[in-house]
Amino acid sequence: MKRKSPQRQANATHPTRNRKGFGIILMFIAAVGLVAFACRFAYVALGGKVDSANLSQYRQKVVARNSVLKAKRGTIYDRSGNVIAEDSNTYTIYAVLDQNYVDGKKKLYVTDKAKTAKVLAKYLPLSEAKINAILHPKAKNTFQVEFGTAGTGLSLATKQEIQAEHLSGIKFSDSPSRLYPNGVFASHVVGLAQPKDHAKSTDQLVGVMGLEKQFNQTLKGTNGYRTSQTDAYGYQLPDSQVKTQAAVNGGSVTTTIDSSLQSYLETLMTSVATKYQPKSLSAVLEDPKTGEILAASQRPTFDPSTGDGLGDMWRDILVEDNYEPGSVMKIFTLAAAIQSGKYYPNSYYRSGTVKVADTTIKDWNTTGWGTIPLNQAFPRSSNVGMVKIEQTMGATVFSEYLRKFGFGQQTGIALPGETSGKFDFGAYLDSAMASFGQSIDVNTMQLMQAVSAVANKGPMVKPRLVEKITDKKGKTTTYGRQVVAKPISKSTATQVTDAMRAVVSASYGTGAAYKMNGVDLAVKTGTAQIAGSSGGYLTGDSNYIFSVMGMAPASNPKYVLYISMKQPQKMTAPAESIMAEIFKPMMARALALEGNGDTTSDQAEVASVPNVMNTAMATGQQKLQTAGFSVATIGTGSQIVQQLPTSGGSALKGSRVLILTNGAMTMPDVSGWSKSDVLKLAQLTGKKFSLKGSGYATQQSLKAGALLGDDPVVIQFQQK
Structure with missing residues (x-):
């Protein structure tokens, strides 16, 4: 047997000392670890961060549930308080297919696809076979499916009808929408509110046209919110704090529109547009005393509830289109000449043609009517006669009165995109042509404003579409009559009105088609050439903008009606007869709203x-x-x-x-x-x-x- 070395003998004789040393080492390691843990804990506790993650924010994200309290968009009313546009919701239907989607023993997925397809086919514009195919997607593990555009934009009534069928797995998501209960109803004037692109369900609608756009800040509300602390399953934690900010609903806009008159105008417009197919057609009925627009419409138009027709015409042609108005402009040429003292009605001129600069201006009756008195120029709608009147007055004076009538500047009506129009008499020919409505650009509302000076015997009243607005806080602002100028005197207005009467009543007047038995009517017709894209004017019997401006009763006008029609494609009747199909029944309907004619005393209550x-x-x-x-x-x-x-x-x-x-x-x-x-x-x-x-x-x-x-x-x- 081998003898142990002295060192090995020493180690063997001191086992206790070895264990003690090993224990010291372990204790040292443990102490270091404990100190490191304490430091880390202190860092996390005091700093609230782990690496780059904020623990406080992370906790809030995990257990804080934020829900948006949706604000309602305000309502647009007619003059009598009837709803024209109001807040609503539409719904999108979808089907859950994942068989793991259960609540206890309750199955929350589609259990009977054949039955579901058969039932949904009654409510969606899809066949039973198509729905069944959607419910059987090719991709495995599909959680849910939707039904395309056919399953979007559903009304509350349709949603409730489907829910009443008690189909398992059929769910709905909602999105804000706008309800326009009258369909095609002053659509470009009232306008449109739509969701933003890629909008979330909590986003608000935005006005993109008409009054919806003009008063978007008034109509849109302010969403609120509700914040609560919940566990991982969505249940509110005990003693947790709930923060709530209430939603503020949008304000309202009350218009001057008369629903009865507007609906009737839409019917007449549709009839004429369908029969004669003009490229555009517009009409405005106004109370000239107050400037209130009672009805306004255009074709092409659209149904804001469905969007049908929206692609055909986005512009509001009543304010956004500049155009040469034609002979309706003669109202203001005559008024300017009378007011300036430069009108000599009993002087004679040679009708037919007149040469201005290097251009020959012709009457619509190119052979003319021979030598006639100047007081027949207006009812005959003689371009040559109006040029003679303008030449006597002079371009400077004429230009001055056009500005007094508000041409070349916006009316300020509460609609977006209004143009200013323009006229520039840099050349002598321009002034001469403007006398009969060419070489000058206007918009419809400028004409309505200008003619109010004639109807009101001097005061010119701003046209308006809004009666009052009520903001989000309940404060109401009312808009009343606004006289913007007095370009002519009562005497001048009376003489112009008499001349407009002659358009209807005189044997040589151009407005016989508008005559209404028993109605004291003042009218001016218009036919304007349309500028071509390559210079000059278009030719052809239908390549005109036809128009009529009428007031009734002429002695004290309560209504002014203006109709404009551009290029009827099926001109199977004279332009005056076509527009009379709107003018006469519309004016008759408006006059029907007046009180019983038995009571005429100024003291009537x-x-x-x-x-x-x-x-x-x-x-x-x-x-x-x-x-x-x-x-x-x-x-x-x-x-x-x-x-x-x-x-x-x-x-x-x-x-x-x-x-x-x-x-x-x-x-x-x-x-x-x-x-x-x-x-x-x-x-x-x-x-x-x-x-x-x-x-x-x-x-x-x-x-x-x-x-x-x-x-x-x-x-x-x-x-x-």
């Missing part, structure tokens, strides 16, 4: 017309009678569904208010009715009436109580 819509017939009748009105009832029902005049307006006490019930539409006894009351009856029922004579109704071809049909009812009038 005016009262507000109460709202009796959707009330019992007896209750409504009593309410109207208590307010001081006479009541005429049409129909056999027990519930009132329409009334004229509409609520909110004012009418003379004792005047007749017509109410339509939900029963069969029957003919009332109209004995003693004024023409305006019979016209109200035509408006309310939509039936045809032929009015003969003047004064008050004495006979009717359909007896009282008989059903109103499609045949015209003849009403005979006689003076008392």
Whole structure:
């Protein structure tokens, strides 16, 4: 046996000392680790960070749930408080297919695809086979599927109908939308509000056109929020703090639009646009006393609810288009000449042609009417005669009055994109051509503003579309009549009105097509050439902008109606006859809204017309009678569904208010009715009436109580 070395013997004899040394080393390592851990803990606790991650923010992200409280976009109303545009939601449908999507034992995915396809085919514009194919995607592990555009933009009613089918796995997401209950209804004027591109469900709509755009800041609300602390499953933590900021809904805009008149105008416009297919068509009805636009429309137009037609015309041609107005401009040429003392109506001139600079200007009747007095130039719409008037007045004076009438500058109407128009008489020919509406650019609202000076016997009133706005805080701002200038005197306005009367009444006038029996009417027709893209003007019978400006009653105009039609593609009738299909019924309908003609005293008392819509017939009748009105009832029902005049307006006490019930539409006894009351009856029922004579109704071809049909009812009038 080998003997151990002395060193090995020493180690073997001191095992306790070895273990002690090893323990010291372990304790040292543990102490270092503990110190390092303590330092790290202190760093994390005090600094709130791990590497670059902020623990406080991370915790908030994990357990803080933020929800947006959506604000409602404000409402746009007509003059009587009827809704034109209001806040809404649309819905997108989708189907969950993942079979792991359950709540306990409740299956939250589509369990019966065949049944689901069959049911959804009743509500979506997709076939049962197509829906079934969507529910069987090729990709495996598909969590959910959607149904394309067919499954978007669903109304609340459609959503509720589908939910009532109790289909498992069928879900909906919502997005903000705008409801336009009247469809095509002053669409470019009211405008459009749409989601932003790539909008989230919490984003608000943005006005992109018309009043929606002009008053976007007023109409849009301010979203609120709600913040709460939740666990990983979404349940609120005990004693956690909830922060809430309430949403602020948008304000409202009340317009000057009369829904009854606007709806009727849309009907007339559609009829003419369909029949004659003009490239564009516009019409504006205004109360010149107040500047209120009661109805305004254009073609092409669109349905803001569906977007149909939006691609055909984005511009609001009433304010965004400059154009040469043609002979309607002669109203202001004549007014300027009379006001400046440079009009000599009894002097004679040679009609037909006149040479200005190097250009020959012709009358529409190129052979002329021989040598005629200057007072026939306006009713005959003689370009040569207007040039003679302008030459006597001079370009400087003419230009001065055009500016007084507001041409070459915006009216400031509450619509986006209004043009200023322009005229520049740098060349003598320009001034001469402007006298009959060429070589000058205007927009429709400038014409409406300028003609108000004639209608009001001097004061020129700014056109307006807004009655009042109410902001988010409830503060209301009301807009009233605004006189912007007085370019002419009462005497001048009266003479211009008489000349416009002659356009309709004189045997040589150009406005015979607009004559309305029993209506004191003042009119000016217009035919403007259209500039070609390569210089000069287009040729051809239909390559014109045809127009008419009319006022009624001419002695004290309550309505001004302007219609413009560009290049009818199917011109199967004279331009005046085509536009008369809008002008005459529209003006008649407007005049029908006036109070009963029996009351003419300046001391007559005016009262507000109460709202009796959707009330019992007896209750409504009593309410109207208590307010001081006479009541005429049409129909056999027990519930009132329409009334004229509409609520909110004012009418003379004792005047007749017509109410339509939900029963069969029957003919009332109209004995003693004024023409305006019979016209109200035509408006309310939509039936045809032929009015003969003047004064008050004495006979009717359909007896009282008989059903109103499609045949015209003849009403005979006689003076008392």
